[in-house]
Amino acid sequence: MQSVTLIIDKRKELSTKYKKLLGSKNNICLVTKNFLSAMKIIQELEPDLIIISDSNEGELADYCKKIRALTYNMRPIIVATSKSAELEDRIKVLESGADDFISEPVNPEEFTIRMKAHLRREYESNLDTKRLIPGNNYSLRAIKRTVSQNNLWACLLISVENFKNYKETYTELASDKLLQTYCAIINSSLSENDYFGSISENEFLIITDPLKAEKIANFLIFAFDSVASKFYSPQDTKRGYMLMSGDEYAGRRSNFVHTTIGIVTNEFLQYKDTRQLINALQQIHKMADLPDKSHYLIERPRISAEDSVDEMNYNNRILVVENDEAMRVLLTTILKLQGYEVNVIDQYNDLLKSELNPALIILDAGRVEDLKGLEFCRKIKQNSKYRKTKLIVTSIIHDKELILNSGADLYLPKPYDISSLIKWVAIFIKENND
Numbered sequence: 001m002q003s004v005t006l007i008i009d010k011r012k013e014l015s016t017k018y019k020k021l022l023g024s025k026n027n028i029c030l031v032t033k034n035f036l037s038a039m040k041i042i043q044e045l046e047p048d049l050i051i052i053s054d055s056n057e058g059e060l061a062d063y064c065k066k067i068r069a070l071t072y073n074m075r076p077i078i079v080a081t082s083k084s085a086e087l088e089d090r091i092k093v094l095e096s097g098a099d100d101f102i103s104e105p106v107n108p109e110e111f112t113i114r115m116k117a118h119l120r121r122e123y124e125s126n127l128d129t130k131r132l133i134p135g136n137n138y139s140l141r142a143i144k145r146t147v148s149q150n151n152l153w154a155c156l157l158i159s160v161e162n163f164k165n166y167k168e169t170y171t172e173l174a175s176d177k178l179l180q181t182y183c184a185i186i187n188s189s190l191s192e193n194d195y196f197g198s199i200s201e202n203e204f205l206i207i208t209d210p211l212k213a214e215k216i217a218n219f220l221i222f223a224f225d226s227v228a229s230k231f232y233s234p235q236d237t238k239r240g241y242m243l244m245s246g247d248e249y250a251g252r253r254s255n256f257v258h259t260t261i262g263i264v265t266n267e268f269l270q271y272k273d274t275r276q277l278i279n280a281l282q283q284i285h286k287m288a289d290l291p292d293k294s295h296y297l298i299e300r301p302r303i304s305a306e307d308s309v310d311e312m313n314y315n316n317r318i319l320v321v322e323n324d325e326a327m328r329v330l331l332t333t334i335l336k337l338q339g340y341e342v343n344v345i346d347q348y349n350d351l352l353k354s355e356l357n358p359a360l361i362i363l364d365a366g367r368v369e370d371l372k373g374l375e376f377c378r379k380i381k382q383n384s385k386y387r388k389t390k391l392i393v394t395s396i397i398h399d400k401e402l403i404l405n406s407g408a409d410l411y412l413p414k415p416y417d418i419s420s421l422i423k424w425v426a427i428f429i430k431e432n433n434d
Contacts, residue, residue: 002025002026002027002028003026003027003028003048003049003119003122003123004027004028004030004045004046004047004048004049004145005022005023005027005028005029005030005047005048005049005050005051005115005119006030006031006032006038006041006042006045006047006049006050006051007019007029007030007031007032007051007052008032008033008034008035008038008050008051008052008053008056008063009031009033009051009052009053009055009056009081010033010034010053010055010056011053011055014053014055014104015031015033015053016031017108018031018051018111019031021108021111021112021115022112022115027119030045030047034056035056035058035063035066038050038052039070042067042070042071042076043070044144044148045144045145045148046071046074046076046141046144046145047076048076048077048119048122048123049076049077049079049115049118049119049122050067050076050077050078050079051079051080051081051115052064052067052078052079052080052081053080053081053082053104054080054081054082054083054084060080060082060089060093061092061093061095061096062096064078064080064093064096064097064098065096065097067097068096068097074137074141076122077099077100077118077119077121077122078097078098078099078100079098079099079100079101079102079114079115079118080093080098080100080101080102081102081103081104081106082101082102082103082104083103083104084103085103089101099118100114100118102114123138126138128197128198130176130179130180131179131180131183131198132183133183133187133196133197133198133204134195134196134197134198135197135198136197136198136199136200138197139195139197139198139199139205140274142195142197142205142207143155143205143207143274143277143278144274146207146277147271147272147273147274147276147277152209152210152265152266152267153207153208153209153210153265153266154207154208154209154210154212154213154263154264154265155205155206155207155263155264155265155277155281156205156206156207156208156213156216156217156261156262156263157199157203157204157205157261157262157263157264157281157282157284157285158186158203158204158205158206158220158259158260158261159202159203159204159259159260159261159285159289160178160179160182160202160203160257160258160259161257161258161259161260161289162242162254162255162256162257162258163175163178163179163201163202163257164202165242165244165252165254166178166231166242166254166256166257168244169236169242169243169244169245169254170231170232170233174231177231178228178231178257179201179202181227181231182224182227182259183204185220185223185224185227186204186206186220189216189219189220189223190206190208190216191208191212193209194206194207194208194209194212195207195208210265210266210267213263213265213298214263214296214298217261217263217296217298218296220259220261220296221259221261221294221295221296224258224259224294225258225259225294228256228257228258231257232256236256239401239404239405241253241254241255241256241404242254242255242256243400243401243404251400251404251410251411251412251413252409252410252411253404253408253409253410253411254409255291255292256292258290258292258293258294258295259294260285260288260289260290260294260295260296261285261288261295261296261297262281262282262283262284262285262286262287262288262296262297262299263284263296263297263298263299264277264280264281264284264298264299265298265299268300269299280299284297284298284299285297286434290387291387291388314433315357315358315359315429315432315433316339316340316341316359316429317340317341317342317343317356317357317358317359317360318335318340318341318342318343318358318359318360318361318362318425318429319343319344319345319354319356319358319360319361319362320332320335320342320343320344320345320361320362321344321345321346321361321362321363321364321373321376322344322362322363322364322394323364323366324364327364328344330418331362331421332344334418334422335422335425338422338425338426340425340429343356343358357385357389358386358389359388359389359390359428359429359432359433360389360390360391360392360425360428360429360432361380361386361389361390361391361392362392362394362421362425363376363377363380363391363392363393363394363408364393364394364395365377365393365394365395365396365397365403366395371397373393373395374393374397374402374403374406375406377391377393377403377406377407377408378406378407380407381406381407388432389432390409390410390428390429390431390432391407391408391409391410392408392409392410392412392421392424392425392428393406393408393410393411393412394412394413394414394416394421395411395412395413395414396413396414398413400413409428410424410428412424
């Protein structure tokens with residue numbers, strides 16, 4: 001991403017000189033003569049570097065205080081230029097929020113090198129140290145600048161799904177190596193003019209040309225799936241899923257990691273502000289996410305009623321399939337008290353006929369003799385209607401791998417602790433709605 005430098009200076013000759021010294025393909029240099037127009041540019045573009053001179057009416061120190069107060073959440077570099085060389089003036093301005101004070105006239109070479117050093121330090125302070133790419137604050141700034149531009153662009157929101165489970169199973173070191181490998185793959189697909197940064201631990205942002213966006217997404221899905229298998233143990237590879245361990249996660253099955261990419265462009269819709277673009281990115285990304293498969297989705301032009309709103313309803317429906325009547329009543333009562341919408345089914349066959357779209361199914365696996373419940377676990381997971389539905393299987397069959405192999409997301413051996421079940425219900429409901 002290009003850095004942005006703002007020069008606040010009433011003097012036409014000197015401000016033009018500074019602009020020529022600092023402006024380049026990597027640094028957009030803007031000049032304004034008054035403080036009011038400067039405030040608007042600061043709010044819209046969040047400059048990395050602000051150079052303000054004492055040519056403006058008023059105290060230079062006061063202007064530095066106002067800029068620092070306005071930019072407390074973005075922390076740009078502020079450099080004050082002044083005709084004064086007095087120590088008292090320097091101290092006053094630096095104490096008011098300026099990062100540097102330069103007495104005029106300046107040496108052009110020294111001035112250029114010092115400003116580049118400030119920009120480099122500002123960029124490096126925003127780097128994600130593990131992946132050596134810009135962090136969340138810098139990425140949000142990149143989105144803000146993108147919205148304000150008139151040229152065509154495309155934003156890609158990229159995530160590694162099931163990353164938290166992978167990290168819990170394989171340790172932080174292995175998860176870091178996975179993300180570093182993916183970041184290297186992403187970097188290899190981009191050109192010098194593209195932006196690449198992180199949004200969170202396992203989410204990334206690319207800003208590129210709309211013509212390249214879909215090609216990049218196609219390549220990333222292919223490349224990620226090609227290398228991801230190398231990051232699992234032979235036992236998990238053979239099973240076809242991660243078997244989580246530890247006191248908190250024991251008995252939980254997790255799908256392998258995969259990548260999801262949502263793409264938004266301004267080819268057909270002009271975005272008014274950062275929030276609108278971020279919401280659109282998050283929505284298209286959520287639509288792109290499949291339970292166990294890498295996938296991308298690009299926003300296409302839509303025909304809709306004016307001022308229509310797409311609403312995503314929060315799904316808190318739970319389906320209980322329990323043979324024991326007393327346990328059935330207990331579960332229903334407790335879950336309803338927790339605020340969930342609970343429906344009960346007595347027979348396995350009725351489950352597949354149900355028109356409900358539950359976020360979670362709690363299913364009793366039945367008797368050891370016929371394993372009928374496990375057969376229905378497999379049928380549930382094969383049914384597209386239950387693609388996103390989470391499945392907790394409770395059982396007197398104390399064979400964890402047998403139950404998880406049937407498709408259960410979590411195995412709870414009977415008798416189980418109700419508080420533990422409630423904890424997992426909350427986790428799975430949240431995961432279903434994310």
